[in-house]
Amino acid sequence: MHISEGVLSGPVLVSGMILAAAGTTVGLKRLDYDKVPRAGILSAAFFVASLIHVPVGPSSVHLILNGIVGLLLGWGAFPALLVALILQALFFQFGGLTTLGVNTVIMAAPAIICYSLFGRAVHGATRKAFAAAFACGFLAVFFSALLAALSLIGTEEKFFKVSVLLLTAHLPVMIIEGIVTAFCVAFLKKVQPGMFARPGMTDPVRGEKGGGK
Amino acid sequence: MIREPFATGDSVMHRLDPRVKVLSATAYSFLVALSYHFTTLWAALVFSLFLVASARYRPTAVLQRLVPVNGLILFFWAVVPVTFQGETLLTLGPLQITREGILLSARITLKSNAIILAVMALVASSPVAVLGHALGRLHVPEKMVHLLMMTYRYVFVIEQEYQRLLRSAKIRGFRPATGVHTYRTYAYFLGMLFVKAAGRAERVHQAMICRGFRGKFYCLCDFALTPLDWAWSMVLSGGMVGLLVLEWMNGSW
Secondary structure, three states, X not given: OOOOOOOOOXXXXXXXXXXXXXXXXXXXXXXXXXXXXXXXXXXHHHHHHOOOEEEXXXXXXXXXXXXXXXXXXXXXXXXXXXXXXXXXXXXXXXXXXOOHHHHHHHHHHHHHHHXXXXXXHHHOOHHHHHXXXXXXXXXXXXXXXXXXXXXXHHHOHHHHHHHHHHHHHOHHHHXXXXXXXXXHHHHHHHHOHHHOOOOOOOOOOOOOOOOOO | OOOOOOOOOOOHHHHOXXXXXXXXXXXXXXXXXXXOOHHHHHHHHHHHHHHHHHHOOOHHHHHHXXXXXXXXXXXXXXXXXXXXXXXXXXXXXXXXXXHHHHHHHHXXXXXXXXXXXXXXXXXXXXXXXXXXXXXXXXXOOHHHHHHHHHHHHHHXXXXXXXXXXXXXXXXXXXXXXXXXXXXXXXHXXXXXXXXXXXXXXXXXXXXXXXXXXXXXXXXXXXXXXOHHHHHHHHHHHHHHHHHHHHHHHHHHO
């Protein structure tokens, strides 16, 4: 989800940058130097995953996956998503330099929110974890669309109808993200449960061996 | 496929110091994004075209890059003129096309294209690895640069890994369709991708430690400002001052 260049007003762009800088600073502080390769390679994986187009009826949508990013990286999601957005801007000219801050907040803030809401629940019993992961994927996209809509309205109140349209248009994406996140979390729980970040721990980006407490 | 088609070449843009390019691209993007008057925006588009021309890319490659961006802008053209409130120009059944909506869409189109062309000329003409070092020199936190370089390095590897997963699924008769089976398959792809990425990260990190990595990438390229850099800094800042003057003159009328 991107807001392209030239749409938003100065105050919105600047507040996006300030929030993104704050989030990234926290994220970087919580990321050990030892864990940077891991965060980097995972962020490369998210970048590639976001290029996957999933069919929906006659059309297709591409995955956003900020919910899973939150679950796997915790606060590291901020710098990781910022990097992914920089690369998207460089490789495909999506987004851009001025909107980098706003777009980072749009993607990463929901990741952090979902991480703090569902970070514990995904470790629970299979069924509960599945529901929590679905909610995580669904809500992450919902919050992203909401933030995008808010930044449009903050630019110009007359964007209200566009914003409503933006939110409703993302409804199928939310459902698909929910389903994909739920299955992906179920898969990871079976294959490598130590991969998830855990709320309340100082080091959210954990090594492979960090399974149970 | 992910590629960097513009990063190699020997035009002026490729020879400029990446620090100059990053700084001026940022300043220019903000200037254009915050401009309002059509004279300024047209002038910016012309200046951006001049920048792209001096980077001497293949014109078809440049057009290819503009297509997806303008697809998004088409969406704006479809939505904004009929939803924006203002003076009605034309009524089509229940829809009212407003003057303000059209002007806004036109403004967004000009701004987006001007900024993207300039960024293409200035930033895409350096490989990301060089840009990373340039950002380091511009006092972007070292950890951030490190993360950017790591991600950049592995994007291509991971993409190949994904293609391999997809290939093996196709060989087993997987055909994407709308349905839970497809979504589950994609979810497992992703899961596998993350697991493999994490495993690879562990191995890479160990290998780096073995080779004496101490949390810093050393840069072998030498950043020094040449007379060419100074000249182009003047051209770029001259262009920006010109746009500012245009914007200010129109504003005072």
